[in-house]
Amino acid sequence: MNTARILLVDDEIAHLKTLEKLFAKEGYEVLSAEGGTSALEILRQEPVNLVITDLMMPDLGGMELLKLIKTIRPECEVILMTAFGTVERAVQGMKEGAYDFITKPIKRATIVKSAAQALERQALVAENRVLKAQIAELKNERTIVGQSPPILKAISLVKQVAPSDVTVLLTGESGTGKELLARMIVERSQREKKPFITVNCAALPESILESELFGYEKGAFTGANQRRIGRFEAASGGTIFLDEIGELSPAVQVKLLRVLQEGEFERLGSNQRIEVDVRVIAATNRDLEEEMRTGNFRDDLYWRLNVVNIHAPALRARTDDVPLLAQHFLAIYAKKNRRQIQGIRAEVMETLRNYSWPGNVRELENLIERAVVLDRDGIVGEDDLPDGLSTTTKNPQHLSVPLGTTLEEIERRVIEETLKMTGNDKKLTAKLLGVATRTIYRKI
Numbered sequence: 001m002n003t004a005r006i007l008l009v010d011d012e013i014a015h016l017k018t019l020e021k022l023f024a025k026e027g028y029e030v031l032s033a034e035g036g037t038s039a040l041e042i043l044r045q046e047p048v049n050l051v052i053t054d055l056m057m058p059d060l061g062g063m064e065l066l067k068l069i070k071t072i073r074p075e076c077e078v079i080l081m082t083a084f085g086t087v088e089r090a091v092q093g094m095k096e097g098a099y100d101f102i103t104k105p106i107k108r109a110t111i112v113k114s115a116a117q118a119l120e121r122q123a124l125v126a127e128n129r130v131l132k133a134q135i136a137e138l139k140n141e142r143t144i145v146g147q148s149p150p151i152l153k154a155i156s157l158v159k160q161v162a163p164s165d166v167t168v169l170l171t172g173e174s175g176t177g178k179e180l181l182a183r184m185i186v187e188r189s190q191r192e193k194k195p196f197i198t199v200n201c202a203a204l205p206e207s208i209l210e211s212e213l214f215g216y217e218k219g220a221f222t223g224a225n226q227r228r229i230g231r232f233e234a235a236s237g238g239t240i241f242l243d244e245i246g247e248l249s250p251a252v253q254v255k256l257l258r259v260l261q262e263g264e265f266e267r268l269g270s271n272q273r274i275e276v277d278v279r280v281i282a283a284t285n286r287d288l289e290e291e292m293r294t295g296n297f298r299d300d301l302y303w304r305l306n307v308v309n310i311h312a313p314a315l316r317a318r319t320d321d322v323p324l325l326a327q328h329f330l331a332i333y334a335k336k337n338r339r340q341i342q343g344i345r346a347e348v349m350e351t352l353r354n355y356s357w358p359g360n361v362r363e364l365e366n367l368i369e370r371a372v373v374l375d376r377d378g379i380v381g382e383d384d385l386p387d388g389l390s391t392t393t394k395n396p397q398h399l400s401v402p403l404g405t406t407l408e409e410i411e412r413r414v415i416e417e418t419l420k421m422t423g424n425d426k427k428l429t430a431k432l433l434g435v436a437t438r439t440i441y442r443k444i
């Protein structure tokens with residue numbers, strides 16, 4: 001059953017009746033008018049989604065009617081029906097805002113398809129308008145887009161801790177927006193105008209990382225031709241963001257612990273103490289508690305870093321944010337690439353919602369950028385998605401168990417399947433199942 005309302009306008013009564021039957025059979029609600037004037041009368045009183053009108057009518061022609069509709073009901077779509085000799089006028093009609101024109105004699109399939117597409121565009125435009133309004137509202141949240149409870153919780157914690165100098169540990173999978181959250185903390189802190197230095201601890205080899213962070217004196221090692229200050233000194237008075245903190249070697253962990261505890265360190269090859277006032281924000285996509293247990297990460301450092309923990313939720317745990325984020329990136333990349341794109345087809349949005357997003361927001365961002373560049377018809381459709389995305393789409397998985405299964409067995413399977421779905425992320429699994437992480441460990 002289609003809930004849309006279609007108004008048919010034609011002075012040829014027999015033709016009008018045929019169309020009435022056709023669209024009623026398709027399940028639409030159908031209204032009809034035997035001329036432009038009475039069509040206008042109906043439009044003034046009734047909500048109508050789509051008008052399908054003949055061009056040549058004695059009282060008020062299709063073109064005039066089109067212009068009036070676009071004035072009084074701009075959201076209403078219009079399809080023009082035209083006889084062979086008047087195609088040029090119909091083309092003119094497209095310029096005036098008609099969705100399509102169809103030449104007589106009219107084929108059933110053609111007109112039904114065109115009507116369905118016009119209505120889809122209308123729904124899309126309406127949905128995009130709502131999303132745009134929501135995004136405008138979010139502008140003062142900087143670029144952190146999302147309205148789902150887990151991201152709102154993260155944002156609210158950010159606001160709460162930003163003004164103090166407390167050390168923050170951001171956790172969450174890769175691409176969930178940890179760096180963005182770190183920037184938001186800085187922007188809302190008293191250190192906003194001071195240096196903000198970011199270091200990706202995984203990007204540098206262990207030997208170089210230590211000298212990058214703490215600097216070195218001339219002659220500290222082969223190739224150290226002159227003194228160089230490290231990132232901690234560069235960040236003095238401001239903030240340092242240490243990304244992928246789980247990758248730190250034991251030696252660097254010790255030095256970092258001392259900076260956090262005493263605010264001091266030495267450059268490589270020097271005995272001189274250097275004092276710094278730096279706020280530390282650290283991030284990791286590893287399970288540091290697990291790393292602690294296996295002896296890869298120092299307990300004392302962990303507790304120093306984890307004064308406040310803010311968790312950036314995986315995108316699959318907040319699928320309600322997918323349309324907002326998709327729309328947000330669409331606006332950004334359409335502008336950047338100077339492309340006019342009206343929106344994203346409903347079925348594509350559904351595919352995106354159901355996908356499991358192992359690369360999280362970063363993956364969604366890349367996907368939309370690609371779609372914007374590839375798109376040729378002004379609407380992001382299935383053809384603009386990478387091959388196989390829909391087939392790899394993972395609906396929130398279901399577990400079916402025969403009645404009579406023991407609760408113990410059901411629990412075991414739910415935990416196993418949830419672990420699989422989250423890529424063995426115990427913390428996320430615990431969150432999804434509403435239990436403490438240690439419960440998951442215990443059950444495993």
Ligand SMILES: Nc1ncnc2c1ncn2[C@@H]1O[C@H](COP(=O)(O)OP(=O)(O)OP(=O)(O)O)[C@@H](O)[C@H]1O
Pocket residue numbers: 143144145146172173174175176177178179180181243283285312325361362365
């Ligand atoms: N909530 C969000 N709203 C808007 N953009 C977002 C959001 N979350 C992430 N992004 C964007 O996604 C991309 C990845 O985010 P970011 O680099 O902050 O993730 P990350 O968790 O630090 O990743 P990694 O662990 O791999 O360093 C960035 O381009 C960022 O701007």
